Amino acid sequence: MNVIELEKVEKDYPLGATTVHAVRxxxxxxxxxxxxxxxxxxxxxxxxxxxxxxxxxxATGGAVRIHGEDVTTxxxxxLTDLRLHTIGFIFQxxxxxxxxxxxxxxxxxxxxxxxxxxSKKEIRDRAVKLLEEVGLNDQMNQRPFELxxxxxxxxxxxxALVTKPAIVLADEPTANLDSDTGExxxxxxxxxxxxxxxxxxxxxxxxxxxxxxxxxxxIKDGLRVS
Amino acid sequence: xxIFKIAWRNIxxxxxxxxxxxxxxxxxxxxxxxGNATSNGMNRGIEENMVxxxxxxxxxxxxxxxxxKFLFPMLPKPMKIIQDYDRIQTIxxxxxxxxxxxxxxxxxxxxxxxxxxxxxxxxxxxxxxxQRVFGxxxxxxxxxLLKNGDKGILINSNGRKKQHVFQGFxxxxxxxxxVEANLSDEAKKEYPDLAIRRELNxxxxxxxxxxxxxxxxxxxxxxKSLNGLxxxxxxxxxxxxxxxxxxxxxxxxxxxxxxxxxxxxxAGEDDLFGSGDIFATGATTSVAELEKTIKTKTVIKRxxxxxxxxxxYISLVLNPGESIDxxxxxxxxxxxxxxxxxxxxxxxxxxxxxxxxxxxxxxxINVFVFLLFIVAIIIIANTLSMTAMERxxxxxxxxxxxxxxxxxxxxxxxxTFFLSFIFGGIGLxxxxxxxxxxxxxxxxxxxxxxxELVFGGETFRPMLGFAGLVNGxxxxxxxxxxxxxYPLLVARKITPLDAINRQ
Numbered sequence: 001m002n003v004i005e006l007e008k009v010e011k012d013y014p015l016g017a018t019t020v021h022a023v024r025x026x027x028x029x030x031x032x033x034x035x036x037x038x039x040x041x042x043x044x045x046x047x048x049x050x051x052x053x054x055x056x057x058x059a060t061g062g063a064v065r066i067h068g069e070d071v072t073t074x075x076x077x078x079l080t081d082l083r084l085h086t087i088g089f090i091f092q093x094x095x096x097x098x099x100x101x102x103x104x105x106x107x108x109x110x111x112x113x114x115x116x117x118x119s120k121k122e123i124r125d126r127a128v129k130l131l132e133e134v135g136l137n138d139q140m141n142q143r144p145f146e147l148x149x150x151x152x153x154x155x156x157x158x159x160a161l162v163t164k165p166a167i168v169l170a171d172e173p174t175a176n177l178d179s180d181t182g183e184x185x186x187x188x189x190x191x192x193x194x195x196x197x198x199x200x201x202x203x204x205x206x207x208x209x210x211x212x213x214x215x216x217x218x219i220k221d222g223l224r225v226s
Numbered sequence: 227x228x229i230f231k232i233a234w235r236n237i238x239x240x241x242x243x244x245x246x247x248x249x250x251x252x253x254x255x256x257x258x259x260x261g262n263a264t265s266n267g268m269n270r271g272i273e274e275n276m277v278x279x280x281x282x283x284x285x286x287x288x289x290x291x292x293x294x295k296f297l298f299p300m301l302p303k304p305m306k307i308i309q310d311y312d313r314i315q316t317i318x319x320x321x322x323x324x325x326x327x328x329x330x331x332x333x334x335x336x337x338x339x340x341x342x343x344x345x346x347x348x349x350x351x352x353x354x355x356x357q358r359v360f361g362x363x364x365x366x367x368x369x370x371l372l373k374n375g376d377k378g379i380l381i382n383s384n385g386r387k388k389q390h391v392f393q394g395f396x397x398x399x400x401x402x403x404x405v406e407a408n409l410s411d412e413a414k415k416e417y418p419d420l421a422i423r424r425e426l427n428x429x430x431x432x433x434x435x436x437x438x439x440x441x442x443x444x445x446x447x448x449x450k451s452l453n454g455l456x457x458x459x460x461x462x463x464x465x466x467x468x469x470x471x472x473x474x475x476x477x478x479x480x481x482x483x484x485x486x487x488x489x490x491x492x493a494g495e496d497d498l499f500g501s502g503d504i505f506a507t508g509a510t511t512s513v514a515e516l517e518k519t520i521k522t523k524t525v526i527k528r529x530x531x532x533x534x535x536x537x538x539y540i541s542l543v544l545n546p547g548e549s550i551d552x553x554x555x556x557x558x559x560x561x562x563x564x565x566x567x568x569x570x571x572x573x574x575x576x577x578x579x580x581x582x583x584x585x586x587x588x589x590x591i592n593v594f595v596f597l598l599f600i601v602a603i604i605i606i607a608n609t610l611s612m613t614a615m616e617r618x619x620x621x622x623x624x625x626x627x628x629x630x631x632x633x634x635x636x637x638x639x640x641x642t643f644f645l646s647f648i649f650g651g652i653g654l655x656x657x658x659x660x661x662x663x664x665x666x667x668x669x670x671x672x673x674x675x676x677x678e679l680v681f682g683g684e685t686f687r688p689m690l691g692f693a694g695l696v697n698g699x700x701x702x703x704x705x706x707x708x709x710x711x712y713p714l715l716v717a718r719k720i721t722p723l724d725a726i727n728r729q
Contacts (some may be wrong), residue, residue, distance in 0.1 A: 022520060025442070047726070051723060051726065054626075059725050076631065080625065083628050085628070089626050090724070095619065098620065099232055099239050100235075104231075108624075112629055112633065160627075171726075
């Protein structure tokens with residue numbers, strides 16, 4: 001079953017008097033449990049495509065279906081709820097809440113999920129378990145500025161996974177990490193993909209990390225080339 | 227709870243901006259409290275020194291009276307007479323919200339001098355009643371205050387100096403000598419050749435007549451506060467006033483009493499029960515004589531009731547805690563229900579320019595506080611907007627992981643209200659403390675009339691009641707709410723894409 005379906009998706013940006021065509025009629029179908037890498041040179045449209053899939057950006061044309069539902073017509077509130085319950089996001093620059101500790105950052109999305117009716121203990125247990133899985137047992141009460149880049153990215157991964165989303169999107173998750181840390185992060189993501197059957201889609205232009213993917217989508221000048 | 231936690235930690239994280247916004251809120255709240263306390267102090271001063279001491283809270287005048295600003299006019303026109311005072315006073319005595327009331331007259335006197343003519347506002351009343359109703363606001367500087375039945379005029383100590391400049395004579399109470407210590411600088415230069423007068427030759431212009439007469443000066447008086455503002459105001463006994471202005475006097479309409487009844491009325495208990503002259507040998511009045519006089523129709527004396535004759539207005543002093551607006555409504559209903567030929571006027575309306583000046587001073591403070599609001603709102607809104615934009619990544623990321631716009635708004639509001647609560651609260655508290663320190667000390671008006679009016683008396687004492695404090699809190703809330711609206715919209719509009727683009 002396809003978790004994500006993109007049909008002739010387009011994204012145009014006005015730039016002064018001209019229009020930039022960032023994504024031009026991309027078709028894509030991603031199945032549950034896929035570990036897909038979107039590759040392409042800088043400015044090819046990888047991040048834009050990822051943002052459209054993650055309901056962070058709107059397509060200017062075509063259809064985006066998640067679990068079979070066209071999300072292009074969703075209201076801001078519905079899109080926000082979709083991001084909260086279905087999609088986990090790992091950003092290039094970690095983006096943690098600076099005033100919260102590692103543990104509180106991971107708990108944050110769960111605290112927003114009022115419909116889930118989770119108790120404080122359940123929230124705490126789930127966040128602690130994930131932080132243990134990403135190897136941050138000793139950093140739970142530290143603030144983001146006290147962590148290394150790799151540690152922050154692991155917190156971001158834990159936060160993206162804590163809601164048990166069906167889809168995790170990662171925009172160049174290893175771009176700001178040293179190769180050793182990057183490898184550890186990708187190994188962790190792959191493990192979770194295998195164990196939890198979580199669908200992973202990540203953008204990269206690093207050919208070394210493609211070995212982890214079970215599918216590669218190549219983008220060039222806003223077009224899917226393979 | 228999560229929102230409060232994030233909000234509080236953000237305040238601590240952005241200490242610089244928190245202190246800027248907090249400082250403005252502190253200053254705003256502090257000045258607002260002081261402004262309120264000043265305004266309250268002024269109003270209280272005016273109430274104590276004018277309303278409770280001279281005007282009363284509400285004044286009743288004839289329904290035919292057109293000029294409602296009748297109490298301190300520049301050019302006093304004769305006022306209409308109140309009809310049926312006897313019935314009115316019976317009704318007023320039954321009203322539980324009225325503490326006391328006093329019927330009075332008001333008119334302009336021309337002082338007829340040798341060189342030129344000058345004017346004096348004069349108020350006729352039964353002076354003992356005046357002192358009772360208004361808490362003895364007058365004290366005699368020279369001479370004796372009027373007592374029931376005394377005839378004469380009370381001249382303001384400042385007014386005497388003014389009259390000396392106009393008329394060239396120095397007024398001294400009847401039967402008294404010049405008190406050198408009380409002479410004005412100008413009068414001292416003329417002393418001992420100073421022209422002295424112990425009575426005033428005055429002209430009065432009533433509704434349908436003009437007359438002039440000589441009125442003895444009974445005392446030189448000082449009003450307990452705002453004396454400078456009351457310098458042109460003189461008090462005259464009611465009967466002299468009525469005569470001057472051509473009204474019926476109590477004596478004119480006094481009940482005619484045969485001499486026998488008069489003698490009976492004049493006789494004491496001892497007279498009637500044997501120990502007095504009435505039955506004693508050589509008594510001035512015998513039973514036979516009484517029988518004789520009872521048959522006599524000749525009237526030789528009148529019983530005088532001062533309340534029987536003409537009055538222009540009635541000052542009502544309300545019970546403590548009664549609102550003027552509430553009492554006005556009650557009295558207007560009463561007038562209608564009883565069919566009284568009256569209209570009710572608040573002291574502010576009746577006082578005209580004096581109340582207007584007081585309102586202007588109060589208005590200036592309110593405008594100052596309002597401008598303070600605006601400036602505070604602009605600065606806080608600007609700083610908060612900058613903060614919102616600087617936190618685009620934080621807000622955008624929160625939105626990306628599932629925080630709704632409402633969450634961002636609540637978080638932002640919480641931060642602002644925390645600041646408002648803490649710094650504004652300290653500002654309010656500081657304002658209360660400063661008010662509390664200044665009140666017993668007071669600030670003197672330095673003898674300047676306008677300042678006295680602004681202060682509501684010779685000494686300004688700021689006053690902050692519970693209502694003033696609540697008003698300060700409400701004002702602070704308004705400032706916070708108005709200041710946060712625009713930045714809140716900015717924060718709410720931040721999208722996850724904005725955060726990514728910022729990176």
